Amino acid sequence: xxxxxxxxxxxxxxxxxxxxxxxxxxxxxxxxxxxxxxxxxxxxxxxxxxxxxxxxxxxxxxxxxxxxxxxxxxxxxxxxxxxxxxxxxxxxxxxxxxxxxxxxxxxxxxxxxxxxxxxxxxxxxxxxxxxxxxxxxxxxxxxxxxxxxxxxxxxxxxxxxxxxxxxxxxxxxxxxxxxxxxxxxxxxxxxxxxxxxxxxxxxxxxxxxxxxxxxxxxxxxxxxxxxxxxxxxxxxxxxxxxxx
Ligand SMILES: Cc1cc2nc3c(=O)[nH]c(=O)nc-3n(C[C@H](O)[C@H](O)[C@H](O)COP(=O)(O)OP(=O)(O)OC[C@H]3O[C@@H](n4cnc5c(N)ncnc54)[C@H](O)[C@@H]3O)c2cc1C
Numbered sequence: 001x002x003x004x005x006x007x008x009x010x011x012x013x014x015x016x017x018x019x020x021x022x023x024x025x026x027x028x029x030x031x032x033x034x035x036x037x038x039x040x041x042x043x044x045x046x047x048x049x050x051x052x053x054x055x056x057x058x059x060x061x062x063x064x065x066x067x068x069x070x071x072x073x074x075x076x077x078x079x080x081x082x083x084x085x086x087x088x089x090x091x092x093x094x095x096x097x098x099x100x101x102x103x104x105x106x107x108x109x110x111x112x113x114x115x116x117x118x119x120x121x122x123x124x125x126x127x128x129x130x131x132x133x134x135x136x137x138x139x140x141x142x143x144x145x146x147x148x149x150x151x152x153x154x155x156x157x158x159x160x161x162x163x164x165x166x167x168x169x170x171x172x173x174x175x176x177x178x179x180x181x182x183x184x185x186x187x188x189x190x191x192x193x194x195x196x197x198x199x200x201x202x203x204x205x206x207x208x209x210x211x212x213x214x215x216x217x218x219x220x221x222x223x224x225x226x227x228x229x230x231x232x233x234x235x236x237x238x239x240x241x242x243x244x
Contacts, residue, residue, distance in 0.1 A: 003053070003096040005044055006031065010091045011067050013084075017153050019074060020119060022059070023084060024067045028092055033068050035098035037061055037126035038237075041070070044094040045079055052244045054080035057211070057237070058098065059122035059156075061129045071119045071155060075241075102211065102237040104130050109139035113201065113208040115192050115220060117147040118155065120212020120239060125156050132167045143170035143199065147192035147216060150178035161186065193220050203229045211237040 007028040016022035027033050035041075035058055042053040056070035074081045087093065104112075104127055112131065114124040124131075124144050134140035144160050151173070160171040164186070172188050172195055179189040188195045193216070201208070201224070208224055210217045217238050224234050 003042065003044065005094045005096045007092050008095045010087045010089050010093070012089060013087055016071060017155055019153065020155055021072045021074065021084060022069065023072065023087065024069045025093070025095070026066050026068075032066065033098075035062050035068065036103045037130055038103035038123040039098035039100045040102075040237075041068070041095050041097035042099065043080060043084075044096065045083055047079055047244065050244070052079055052242065053096075054242055055099070055239075057102075057119070057122045057126070059125050061126050071122050073119045100237065102209070102235060104134075107207055109134075111141040111143065111206045113143050113145065113199065113206055115145045115147070115208065115210050115216075117192065117212035117216045118153070120216075120237070121146045121155055121160075123211055123237065124209070125159055128159065128163055128169075131169055132163060135168055141168075141170075143172070145172050145174060145192045145195055147174045147176065147212070150175050151180050151187070191219075192216060193223050196220070196223060201227065201229075203227070203233050207233050207235070209235045209237075212239050214238040214240055 008025040009028040011024040011026050013023050040055045040057045042055050044053045059069040059071050072084050102123060131142045135142055154173045157173060163169040164171045171186055174188045174190060174192045174195050176191050210220050217236050221234055
């Protein structure tokens with residue numbers, strides 16, 4: 001496949017949680033990078049002379065600045081993990097995109113249930129300004145559910161809690177391995193699917209977005225199908241690993 005690639009420069013690199021790396025890039029060819037919230041980019045690498053690429057959801061909203069952000073969860077021995085882990089401001093990489101249809105659609109007012117495991121939360125961070133607008137003036141409701149092992153992995157929780165406090169966008173963090181002794185009311189013990197029970201989900205009033213770990217996406221989609229959710233009401237983005 002011929003990719004329409006362009007050079008990007010690393011603007012910042014910082015740890016957002018003890019494990020997850022948050023990177024900002026800007027196109028290095030002077031062109032704007034235009035995308036829709038929820039889309040992803042590809043980063044291209046050379047592996048022993050052979051081309052390889054890895055995909056990353058854009059983690060910030062379009063139109064905010066010329067910087068676009070990603071968050072990467074490290075994988076031991078991973079090609080991109082190694083390259084991005086050592087990337088410093090000013091370094092250049094090769095990118096292509098944006099790609100993908102995991103975006104907000106022109107739906108009638110409903111409740112949007114936005115579910116992500118780990119870095120699968122990032123598309124919803126990019127969607128926040130659109131969600132705020134829809135909730136404030138278009139009759140929507142929105143509930144973001146983040147699934148991680150434990151509290152110190154709650155990626156971008158501060159942004160979602162601020163959106164909850166200021167704009168009424170609900171947020172729940174679900175911990176599958178370790179539950180804090182003194183949980184806040186936005187913290188839930190168990191896989192994200194187990195939090196569905198508390199939400200009174202209904203196919204006539206809810207549209208569900210699922211992003212991240214393929215196991216979670218499949219399990220949640222199966223749970224929803226059993227409750228009469230059709231393909232129109234369930235949208236998915238699986239973070240499958242690359243084959244090269
Ligand atoms: C549409 C899309 C969007 C994505 N968005 C993001 C994103 O925003 N953030 C993000 O961190 N990732 C995202 N991913 C996953 C990402 O593209 C890479 O697969 C991931 O970063 C690992 O790449 P790597 O080169 O470091 O590891 P690789 O070189 O691909 O893998 C190294 C080894 O680890 C195994 N492995 C790979 N992934 C996992 C895993 N999750 N768990 C256990 N073992 C694994 C591989 O099978 C291989 O044996 C996305 C994937 C897709 C398809």
